[in-house]
Amino acid sequence: MSAIAIIIYQWYEQLGIHLTVAPFSLLGIAIAIFLGFRNSASYSRFVEARGLWGTLLIAERSIIRQLKNLLPNDVELHKRISGYLIALCWSLKHELRKTDAGYDMYRILPRHILTQVMFSPMKTNRILLLIGDEMAALREQGKLSDITFGLIDNKIDEIAHVIGGCERIANTPVPFAYTLILQRTVYLFCTLLPFALVGDLHYMTPFVSVFISYTFLSWDSLAEELEDPFGTSANDLPLNAICNTIERNLKEMTGQQPLPEPHQPDRYFNLT
Amino acid sequence: MSAIAIIIYQWYEQLGIHLTVAPFSLLGIAIAIFLGFRNSASYSRFVEARGLWGTLLIAERSIIRQLKNLLPNDVELHKRISGYLIALCWSLKHELRKTDAGYDMYRILPRHILTQVMFSPMKTNRILLLIGDEMAALREQGKLSDITFGLIDNKIDEIAHVIGGCERIANTPVPFAYTLILQRTVYLFCTLLPFALVGDLHYMTPFVSVFISYTFLSWDSLAEELEDPFGTSANDLPLNAICNTIERNLKEMTGQQPLPEPHQPDRYFNLT
């Protein structure tokens, strides 16, 4: 984009079009202010999404802690519920990235549960429902009182908020008009900039205008990337690594060996 | 608006009025800062409104989950309450958009309830009251203890906060003076801009001033559109699609077939 601007500019220079820096200065600062606003909006989505996944880890650890405290001897139960919770976070990841959850569900869930989950159009929510059923069964058997059932139900509810919050972020982009208007104005601004600068800067024009364009375009594209924090590009959330951390945490707490390897950054130092 | 500016400008040019860019630069940046503030204010209303509808989905799913956990065999109850919850969200949509809830209520609610709801001036709140009555009846019958009743009551309370929050956003606009002052200054600014630029830019004036005006006017109008997030224009919340999602979710959870079709974007790729 900038390369083209440089080439074209050589030619326009001789056309004698009068463009001065002053109106572009005004416009550039206005665009910078709007870019700042849009980056805030995108970044706060990123932060909220990260916070939700952090809450997921916390709530899942808390459920396991509560089960271990309240029913310390039912080791089988700890393992079964930790399996459900691990499946839930992988399933949420696949739902948000619109990838196929099949392999991970197959790897983690017992067979009779697997069918029930895979046939549901809302897999993550279905797993949460199953965890609730298990807790209700414990209450039915008198292993949990209404009050201790309530304590765990609050954690399940926290997870429900995480699932709902992530779906909300994934389904509701920043109003498209923001993206559209900013992109149009930024690109047009960068295209016209060389013609405004050429009068003052002569041979330095390409260099300076590429520099300015780089600043504006990179901020614009970064805002766009962060807007959907559940993608797989370098600046998105490393959902695989987070799910791996959750899996390691829950397995460690319930004494399951071996723990999966920690997720390693790829050769570009990015986690996915 | 801009077209008129261009035409008029050709004529003023020969009038010899002295307007320079400098004061407009100052004014333009000041307006950009104020536009940034107003967009923040409008956008945060949009985000809050979206968050409230997200919470509605979460709370309604949680109520169904709790009922299924606590009273797993009372399938009729699950369906009846899910019907109320679905009616509640459609009713809230109609209330916020000031449209007639009649058809949707007729479609969803059983007959004896329908009259009671349609005659109330606060339909959504009335439906919530009915849900509470059902829970109280279950408590009266001993099917829910005080504690498990309290767990569900907390969810009903969350829904009450959503209803109240949406009403608040719908009834309290951003103070009108913000809209008024900004609109006046933005329009006047755009009208005067060509006369300030013409001295420097000559034949390029129309082009540059249209560009600058476009940036400012589109940000102003976008802020105004987002300010009322419950409207039906392209950048407002797709309440129909959200209600449809809630209906699909609750029906799936209570095993009702067939699920309604997912809401599809119209031919301009907009959801309503």
Next chain:
Amino acid sequence: MSAIAIIIYQWYEQLGIHLTVAPFSLLGIAIAIFLGFRNSASYSRFVEARGLWGTLLIAERSIIRQLKNLLPNDVELHKRISGYLIALCWSLKHELRKTDAGYDMYRILPRHILTQVMFSPMKTNRILLLIGDEMAALREQGKLSDITFGLIDNKIDEIAHVIGGCERIANTPVPFAYTLILQRTVYLFCTLLPFALVGDLHYMTPFVSVFISYTFLSWDSLAEELEDPFGTSANDLPLNAICNTIERNLKEMTGQQPLPEPHQPDRYFNLT
């Protein structure tokens, strides 16, 4: 103010004082940034105040809902408590606007309560205490268990937070120095502006400087108005209309006829 500036400017013009636009451009943008900050601060007070009154409506509706659910047959109780709750919101309005609550209290409260409330220096808080006493009496009589008493106590607590929050906003202005510094600089800036512009703009000076001054002064005065959201000017919260809405809601829920008329905007389209 601006009119004076125009008149004086005609005279200074011939005095040969050198003022250029550049330092005023710097100063104007700095002031715009500070005005943006102050408007954020004032507007967030407005939003918080509105949110508190929204919560008041929600919490009062929830208390009535809970009473109707838990004690469905005690219609007298519903009406009595709804009366207290309605009185509470009118009393809070009078407390915040420092007007006399006498008439409204007389209109709503039963006689034996009226004396107790009117003699208290903290009327709103006193009414809340009375509501709590009623709930405690129900608990004493065994009509509410500790747990259901706790559910309602949480709502009373929400109202306590609303009252305390409103008092806090009313008693703690934005630090006065912000108002003072901004007002001084804005007025001085607007006074000096014509002298800076006159060199460039000649006969257009009054027009442009009035325009710029208008933008700055109106933002400054709007920030000041929103700072105290409980006043009675056009951009303040329409507390009368909100109290009226609460009264209509609670009466409708408890089946009291006739509902008061909805509050209508005055002939300037303002609610009070």
Next chain:
Amino acid sequence: MSAIAIIIYQWYEQLGIHLTVAPFSLLGIAIAIFLGFRNSASYSRFVEARGLWGTLLIAERSIIRQLKNLLPNDVELHKRISGYLIALCWSLKHELRKTDAGYDMYRILPRHILTQVMFSPMKTNRILLLIGDEMAALREQGKLSDITFGLIDNKIDEIAHVIGGCERIANTPVPFAYTLILQRTVYLFCTLLPFALVGDLHYMTPFVSVFISYTFLSWDSLAEELEDPFGTSANDLPLNAICNTIERNLKEMTGQQPLPEPHQPDRYFNLT
């Protein structure tokens, strides 16, 4: 500071140093943006601190309300606990301002408690512990059930959050580097400004540069003052008045006569 700048400038003027407005314009706007950020940071500390003290009032009123509701006849208890709560807020004030709590503790607390509190290095926290002990004793005596004890414990917990939050604000300043960098750049900027302006403005330089310097310096010093909201300067929180309000509220609620006089502003209209 500005006076010195004016004097020196007369002398430099004849030195022929070339400083133009343009780079100072850039720098001034950058500094204004950073000042805006720092004012936001300081102001949000002020707002948070005010909110915490507001919560303190609300929570203490709620504890008294709950005690009056749950144990309506134990008037001695109401007075004793209200004494502790009043002592707690004065003690917190003294802790935050690092003044001696002795006189106020002596005035409010009974003798046997006084020693225990005055010998503790964490007086406020100690008083909270004593309130908790009283509640636990009531529970032990069967006057409070576990559930009603829990309701009051939640309020005690709110107070614990207020104490911890205030200590956090008092002990953690805005990172000192912000203060340092801004102060250095603002002062240097104001010192150099006259030399940049003198070329354009001649005899008007002192006036304009004092004006600009005033704007920047006052914003900088205001940010510094608000940063520590618990001090005693004019723009800090009026902790004495707030404590006085709390004392009046709690005494009125428990029927203690006479109420202390409301705190009056001093002759500069400031509360302390």
Next chain:
Amino acid sequence: MSAIAIIIYQWYEQLGIHLTVAPFSLLGIAIAIFLGFRNSASYSRFVEARGLWGTLLIAERSIIRQLKNLLPNDVELHKRISGYLIALCWSLKHELRKTDAGYDMYRILPRHILTQVMFSPMKTNRILLLIGDEMAALREQGKLSDITFGLIDNKIDEIAHVIGGCERIANTPVPFAYTLILQRTVYLFCTLLPFALVGDLHYMTPFVSVFISYTFLSWDSLAEELEDPFGTSANDLPLNAICNTIERNLKEMTGQQPLPEPHQPDRYFNLT
């Protein structure tokens, strides 16, 4: 960096490259806006991290308070749990700074617990689990009812949120692209600035450009430092001092003598 710029500039000056201030003014302001955004993002991480550690202190104090209230005579228990809580905060510090927790764990924890903790890959979480186990044992022995167990479990849950929140901040930096783009543009900007200024300022260029560069570079580096608030540089959180405060508080509350010395600032007045 700036020193180099000064030296090089002397040489370029004679090269006749035309760079004017205007485009740099536009670019500088845009960069200042983006720096303001990035500082907000970094600073809000700092504030959140500080808030989490403040909550840790509050929650740990509350657990001790609740134990003292509910089981006033079990002094051994108070000391044991306070030991666990102190160990937990030191362990969290070591986890966040990636230092070896061995010495502090050895100093605080009893031997049989020490092994269990040191062998776990998630030490802090493991200690929390142990505290939960102790509470569960008290419930098993009938010393805590379900309800009072629930009150303490809520505090344990608060600590779980603190641990999870700190891990989230430590593991998720601000998207690296922000750092990268800003650093590139700021450094390039500062390098080019002298060449743009030299035409206007001649011999004053080095001075002014060093000043401007200092402002921009220091803001950029400060944002980077605050981004990871758990480091050990001067502007990071003084975790050692906070842990020391927590230790002193809990020991004072449980009557353990002697209290550790308060942490003193080092000779540069910094806490670590």
